[in-house]
Amino acid sequence: MRLFLSSGDLVADRRYExxxxxxxxxxLPAAADLLEQAIELAPNFASAxxxxxxxxRQLGQPEAAITAFRAAREADPEDRHGAGLRxxxxxxxAVAAMPPAxxxxxxxxxxxxxxxxxxGDLGYRGPALLLRAVLSVCAAPKQPAxxxxxxxxxxxxxxxxxxFAEHVDRFIGIDLSPRMIEKSRATGFYAELETDDMLSGMTTKPDASxxxxxxxxxMVYVADLAPVLREAKRVLVAGGVFAFTAExxxxxxxxxxxxxxxxHSAPYVRAAVAAAGLTLALLEDLSARNEDNIPAPGLVVVAVKP
Known part of the structure; x- marks a missing residue:
């Protein structure tokens, strides 16, 4: 689904469509020509x-693409299209954090x-991979999962x-999207749900909780893993587990x-986990989802608080 932010000019919007x-x-060349016409009518048309x-970018014109993406972000400072990522x-x-909007x-x-x-479409298997990984890590010291x-x-x-429902007494869910929170509330799996980003949501949690x-x-939406890993270490009890997937x-x-x-490269993940003071218990090359019907290169990571 493509985000559309109206220009406020009916003719410009129609040319965009x-x-x-x-x-x-x-x-593509004809589409580009129409978009330029739309922008002439509405110079701050972020979607165009x-x-x-x-x-x-598809036409192999990177400098022109860069100019357009910069104009898109200038027209919409919240950057709801993700022009900064492009x-x-x-x-x-330089690689930096994603705009929350x-x-x-x-x-x-x-x-x-x-x-x-x-x-259905992407063959997502992240939760099953994480469950298997956590059970494997808990089995090694014969610790109950x-x-x-x-x-x-x-x-x-x-x-x-x-x-993980059979293995957890009480779940807190954190997500930046209010509509996702509505969906998760309907499952009945969560004792608490919070609309927040991952890092600030964790900062409100007590030590060893x-x-x-x-x-x-x-974590595919987090550029710098270090702050999240540091907060995870603080919030976990001794022996607590942080399990995540990454591309x-x-x-x-x-x-x-x-x-x-x-x-995130595997060496980067290893270094970030160590720098946070966590112990890397498992790191496997496993794909959590497909892209274009091919498994996207991925990692399953389990870290433990000493």
Missing amino acids: FARDLQLKGD WFTLGEIR LMQLGAE YVQTLFDQYAPRFEAALV FFKRAIDLGCGTGLAAGA AELILAADA THDGEDVIVGGGLRYA
Whole structure:
């Protein structure tokens, strides 16, 4: 689903819609021409600028794409389209945090069809992989895989809580999207639900107040893992477990991948876990979802508070 922010000019909006039709049919030059006409009528038309940037990128015109994405962000300072992420991807800006408004808008739009798209279309298997990983880590010291209090970061519609329901007494869910929170509330899995980003949601939790923290397909929206890992260590009891999935790549550090999600290299994840004072109990190359019908390179990570 493509975000559309009206220009306020009916003719400009109509040209944008025609351009989108042409884009979907593969006539990119004609679509670009119509978008430029729309922008001439409405110079602060964020959706037209963003779509023009996408087309210029598809046409192999990176400088023109960068100009369009910058104009899109200038027209919408909240950056609900994620133009800044495209600029990072194109190497025009350093990798930085995602705009909160982009993440909230994305998932508010996504909420009604989230499970069908993620599980049905993308073969999402993150919660099952995390459950298997946590059970494996608990089995090694013959520790019961039962947790009194757990926090589900980026809880979405409650898929992770559903997978762990038999192993957790009390779940707190945190998600930036109010519509996702509505979906997760309907599951009945959560004792508490909070509309907040992962980091600030955790900062309100007392020290040593959880035995388990989960982040299933959520760290892909976090550029710098260090603050989240540090808070996880503070909030976990001794012996507590933080389990998360990530997308990855063969290079170094963090990049913005093709799906506008962050990909963290395995060495980066290892270093971030160690720097937070957690013990890496498991790191496996496992894909939590597909992209273009191919498993997206991924990691399943389990860290334990000493």
